[in-house]
Amino acid sequence: MSQGIISESVRNFLFYLSSVQKRKAAWMFLLLILSSVIDVFGLASLVPIIIAASRPGSIFRNSITNWVYHALHFQSEKTFLVFLIIGLIIFFLVKNAFTTLVNYQQVRFTAEIALKVVNNQLGKYNNLSFWDFSRVGTSNLIHYTVGVPQIFVNGIIRQLFQFFSELVVTLVIVIAILIYQPALFLVLAVVLGPATSLTYRVLRNRSMRIGIRADVLKPVTFKLMSEAFAGYVELKLAGKQFQVKDKVLENQEELQDLEAVSYLYSQLPLKMIEMVAILAVATIFLYSLLISENTENLVTIIGLFAAAAYRLMPSVNRLILSLVSLKQHRFVFDNLSLHRHLEEKVAPLQQPLVFEHSIELRNVTFAFPETIKPVLNNISFKVSKGERIGLVGSSGSGKTTLMNLLLRFYEEQQGQLLIDGHPLTEHNLDAWYRLVGYVKQDTFLMEASIRDNITLADKNVDEQRLQYAIEQASLADFVQSLPDGINSLIGERGSRLSGGQRQRIGIARALYKRTEILLMDEATSALDNETEREVNEAISRLATTDITIFIIAHRITTLRDCTKIYEMKDGRLIAERTYDELVRNVLAN
Numbered sequence: 001m002s003q004g005i006i007s008e009s010v011r012n013f014l015f016y017l018s019s020v021q022k023r024k025a026a027w028m029f030l031l032l033i034l035s036s037v038i039d040v041f042g043l044a045s046l047v048p049i050i051i052a053a054s055r056p057g058s059i060f061r062n063s064i065t066n067w068v069y070h071a072l073h074f075q076s077e078k079t080f081l082v083f084l085i086i087g088l089i090i091f092f093l094v095k096n097a098f099t100t101l102v103n104y105q106q107v108r109f110t111a112e113i114a115l116k117v118v119n120n121q122l123g124k125y126n127n128l129s130f131w132d133f134s135r136v137g138t139s140n141l142i143h144y145t146v147g148v149p150q151i152f153v154n155g156i157i158r159q160l161f162q163f164f165s166e167l168v169v170t171l172v173i174v175i176a177i178l179i180y181q182p183a184l185f186l187v188l189a190v191v192l193g194p195a196t197s198l199t200y201r202v203l204r205n206r207s208m209r210i211g212i213r214a215d216v217l218k219p220v221t222f223k224l225m226s227e228a229f230a231g232y233v234e235l236k237l238a239g240k241q242f243q244v245k246d247k248v249l250e251n252q253e254e255l256q257d258l259e260a261v262s263y264l265y266s267q268l269p270l271k272m273i274e275m276v277a278i279l280a281v282a283t284i285f286l287y288s289l290l291i292s293e294n295t296e297n298l299v300t301i302i303g304l305f306a307a308a309a310y311r312l313m314p315s316v317n318r319l320i321l322s323l324v325s326l327k328q329h330r331f332v333f334d335n336l337s338l339h340r341h342l343e344e345k346v347a348p349l350q351q352p353l354v355f356e357h358s359i360e361l362r363n364v365t366f367a368f369p370e371t372i373k374p375v376l377n378n379i380s381f382k383v384s385k386g387e388r389i390g391l392v393g394s395s396g397s398g399k400t401t402l403m404n405l406l407l408r409f410y411e412e413q414q415g416q417l418l419i420d421g422h423p424l425t426e427h428n429l430d431a432w433y434r435l436v437g438y439v440k441q442d443t444f445l446m447e448a449s450i451r452d453n454i455t456l457a458d459k460n461v462d463e464q465r466l467q468y469a470i471e472q473a474s475l476a477d478f479v480q481s482l483p484d485g486i487n488s489l490i491g492e493r494g495s496r497l498s499g500g501q502r503q504r505i506g507i508a509r510a511l512y513k514r515t516e517i518l519l520m521d522e523a524t525s526a527l528d529n530e531t532e533r534e535v536n537e538a539i540s541r542l543a544t545t546d547i548t549i550f551i552i553a554h555r556i557t558t559l560r561d562c563t564k565i566y567e568m569k570d571g572r573l574i575a576e577r578t579y580d581e582l583v584r585n586v587l588a589n
């Protein structure tokens with residue numbers, strides 16, 4: 001009834017194991033079977049001891065106890081009983097120590113695999129292109145890299161171990177019954193067999209649907225919450241915080257409902273099996289009372305049935321629960337196989353890239369996959385090293401897209417990007433990333449010190465370089481004014497900094513990295529006059545270096561130090577001007 005899900009789970013589990021780990025898994029499996037068998041025998045061994053204690057003389061009627069009694073030269077039945085009880089205690093001690101050791105090894109092994117799955121997922125998503133990265137989205141990425149491996153471990157791997165160990169327990173008991181009491185086996189098979197199968201059948205598809213739905217809902221809560229916190233101020237000012245809260249609650253309500261139903265389902269198998277067992281006992285009992293002549297035999301059967309069912313029920317219950325869990329969490333296989341091609345992605349062989357003379361765009365055309373009209377249309381320009389290029393143009397004209405192309409977030413469909421005449425390809429991308437620095441309007445900032453934010457938590461900080469970067473980015477006075485100086489913390493996403501200070505940290509970071517090409521996107525549009533002056537001062541300082549700069553700016557004054565200014569319109573480059581020409585043009589219009 002369940003080979004499908006079991007073999008699928010085992011296959012997915014084995015996928016993550018190395019050959020050494022596969023051998024380890026086989027070893028674990030053997031230990032698990034052994035500990036399950038010992039568990040059952042441990043309980044079974046209680047029966048003869050109880051019989052021996054309650055019925056004097058019975059030890060001589062049993063061939064084994066009789067043999068042991070005489071072999072060890074016991075003198076009285078009482079001392080032999082004491083011996084048996086002490087032996088039993090020692091057996092239980094050893095058994096429990098052994099099964100705990102097996103459990104410990106299994107837990108360690110599972111943790112090892114869990115780490116491997118997380119590592120695998122992280123590696124895979126680190127290989128995502130910028131484009132795919134933005135399409136998948138951070139909420140899904142966190143779910144795939146942290147949430148899904150956890151579900152795989154708890155919902156699949158642990159359940160597989162449980163399934164096999166309970167299967168062994170159940171089989172050992174059932175086979176023992178079959179050998180010693182075939183009639184009882186028949187009753188059990190007729191009563192518990194269909195009940196178990198029916199319970200599983202009722203629950204499996206429902207549980208699977210719960211799993212799939214929860215998988216959709218979980219990242220939604222995360223997405224809503226991260227958006228709500230990121231937009232805390234704006235949402236509050238717009239009086240929309242309750243709207244977000246309502247959405248989160250709506251999402252949580254459905255999730256909690258699913259959790260509740262799932263919990264209920266986990267309680268059902270035991271109750272159903274218990275119910276069926278009681279019904280069976282009652283039926284046999286009533287039959288013996290009302291119809292049958294030979295009641296003695298039936299009462300024995302009932303007694304044995306009740307005892308066997310009592311021992312079997314918890315195992316069968318866990319067996320069903322592990323199967324239901326496998327079904328419920330089956331969706332993780334689909335999640336884990338997403339982007340699997342990235343696992344095999346061999347990093348392209350990297351070559352050096354020299355930038356000494358020029359950056360050239362030759363007939364570059366780019367369109368987003370879902371749009372037909374190109375966002376960049378046949379763009380060509382050549383920039384010499386050390387030049388400072390301004391990009392202006394109306395909103396939506398393609399300035400940011402052009403910058404994203406230079407950053408290699410996107411790739412042109414036609415034309416070429418040439419560095420010193422050599423095309424930029426995936427084989428020199430690492431070298432290109434080392435040359436390029438990027439300062440956005442919302443510079444990425446960590447909840448850490450200024451030092452860590454500039455060096456991106458470098459372990460071996462080049463102090464001289466850091467000092468140079470701080471001065472060139474016009475941050476020196478500000479840093480000196482802080483009680484903890486460069487070690488001052490800047491708060492979450494730089495909340496303790498002004499807009500200008502945040503951008504200057506971005507500039508300092510680029511300088512610390514020895515950036516040779518600096519891309520600044522709308523660097524000053526959100527700044528007040530004073531901070532604009534500070535950022536402009538930093539840019540003017542940069543103008544004295546041989547860093548090549550591209551600036552998208554909405555304030556003309558930011559472009560004062562630019563050697564060339566390109567004007568864009570509808571994805572085309574329509575004019576090239578100097579700063580003075582730009583000013584005259586603006587004044588004339």
Ligand SMILES: Nc1ncnc2c1ncn2[C@@H]1O[C@H](COP(=O)(O)OP(=O)(O)OP(=O)(O)O)[C@@H](O)[C@H]1O
Pocket residue numbers: 368371375393394395396397398399400401402
């Ligand atoms: N991910 C995307 N998918 C589809 N279209 C996009 C995407 N990003 C931008 N666009 C479209 O590309 C065009 C150019 O956008 P871009 O951001 O480059 O303009 P811009 O000149 O930088 O504008 P602004 O000055 O307002 O920032 C716009 O029409 C925009 O709608």
